[in-house]
Amino acid sequence: MHENITRLRAEIEAYDISTAEQLDQFRLAYTGRKGQLADLFDQLKSVPQDERRAVGQELNQLKQLALARFTQRQEELESAANNAPADPFFDYTLPTVPQALGTRHPLSLVREEMVRIFGRIGFNVAEGPEIEDDWHNFTALNFPDNHPARDMQDTFFVTRDPANPTSDFLLRTHTSTVQVRVMENQPPPIRSIMPGRVFRNEAISARAHMMFHQVEGIFIDEGVSFADLKQTVYYFVQEMFGADIQIRFRPSFFPFTEPSAEIDITCLICKGAGCNICKQSGWVEIGGCGMVDPNVLTQCGIDAERYTGYAWGMGIERIAMLKYQIKDLRLFTENDLRFLRQFEGVG
Ligand code: DAH
Numbered sequence: 001m002h003e004n005i006t007r008l009r010a011e012i013e014a015y016d017i018s019t020a021e022q023l024d025q026f027r028l029a030y031t032g033r034k035g036q037l038a039d040l041f042d043q044l045k046s047v048p049q050d051e052r053r054a055v056g057q058e059l060n061q062l063k064q065l066a067l068a069r070f071t072q073r074q075e076e077l078e079s080a081a082n083n084a085p086a087d088p089f090f091d092y093t094l095p096t097v098p099q100a101l102g103t104r105h106p107l108s109l110v111r112e113e114m115v116r117i118f119g120r121i122g123f124n125v126a127e128g129p130e131i132e133d134d135w136h137n138f139t140a141l142n143f144p145d146n147h148p149a150r151d152m153q154d155t156f157f158v159t160r161d162p163a164n165p166t167s168d169f170l171l172r173t174h175t176s177t178v179q180v181r182v183m184e185n186q187p188p189p190i191r192s193i194m195p196g197r198v199f200r201n202e203a204i205s206a207r208a209h210m211m212f213h214q215v216e217g218i219f220i221d222e223g224v225s226f227a228d229l230k231q232t233v234y235y236f237v238q239e240m241f242g243a244d245i246q247i248r249f250r251p252s253f254f255p256f257t258e259p260s261a262e263i264d265i266t267c268l269i270c271k272g273a274g275c276n277i278c279k280q281s282g283w284v285e286i287g288g289c290g291m292v293d294p295n296v297l298t299q300c301g302i303d304a305e306r307y308t309g310y311a312w313g314m315g316i317e318r319i320a321m322l323k324y325q326i327k328d329l330r331l332f333t334e335n336d337l338r339f340l341r342q343f344e345g346v347g
Helices: 002-014 020-031 036-046 049-082 106-120 148-152 176-185 226-241 294-299 316-324
Strands: 131-133 157-159 169-171 190-199 211-221 247-254 257-266 283-292 308-315
Touching: 002 036, 002 049, 020 036, 020 049, 036 049, 106 190, 106 211, 106 226, 106 316, 176 190, 176 211, 176 294, 176 308, 211 226, 211 316, 226 247, 226 257, 226 283, 226 308, 226 316, 247 283, 257 308, 283 294, 283 316, 308 316
Parallel strands: none
Antiparallel strands: 131 169, 157 169, 190 211, 211 308, 247 257, 257 283, 283 308
16 A cells, blocks of 8 residues: 555656646546545555554645645646737737727718808807796797797797796797897897707607707897898808709798798709609798897897897708708617718718
8 A cells, every 4th residue: 555655656746737638637547536546545444454544644645745736737837828928920010900980960060060151251159058948938039928929839848837928947949049148148249150959849750850950040230131131041051052052032920030031942852853852842941030020139138229130040950951861850869870870981
């Protein structure tokens, strides 16, 4: 028995453990449940009683030695594997994998272009809150209490008291609210545009949405006339869509402007030939406009005897649809990347 232990010790000490496979073979041969150490422990039963203690100790020491070698080599092999140098044939001059950039939303592109176009003729940008009070959305704009004109715009109310409509809070139905805020806070001359999100209680379809965007504008100074308004609209349409687009003004009604008009341009989807988008007329409406009603000026603290002004409001979605030939308004809010990637170079 003693000789067997001595022989095994020599074997264990000399065993070459340089690879993970050899480590495994070492475990199977010596320390494993069916290994040679287990065999010797089995044979301990047949060792005479008086020697058994000493042989047992010797055997235990050998087992400790074998286990220590095993764990030491295991740790060494693992850390060597972790610190292995990278593939020596890796080509560090290869170009990197390009990082995909997002693209700007078509509505942002159109909004930014509108800001630039009006900026070139001196309009600055004004902003206001999306939750408004009745005054800024209706009353200051000449919508009297309980006047049917308030029904022109299906409003989402935040708080509503039918007995006292002027105390209502609501989601703004147009960005004309910001025109009021600018007039209240700044003496003429005023030359501002107000891009922003507006809300109306409408069923969502290819042509209508409960949330959309407008760019409104206002110009107030001494001697401002309807001719100035028309010239500004012509300028904008030609900058946005090109010089060969036809424009027409149709008489209309808004409580806050007098006279008022709707602005139509040649339908860019069918080039004026007639299609579903323009209801076969060859014309599409892009917004409303007019001379600011003197009542509105007075209510906002501006001397209506001295100053006149024009204002307009346009839908950003409508302009983007015409510019990019988009036939369904819902595409703007569905966030389909295949749609969103088409409008700006990268992506
Ligand atoms: N606020 C109107 C709307 O949302 C659009 C509009 C028409 C704005 C005429 C104006 C304007 O400033 O003068 O339908």
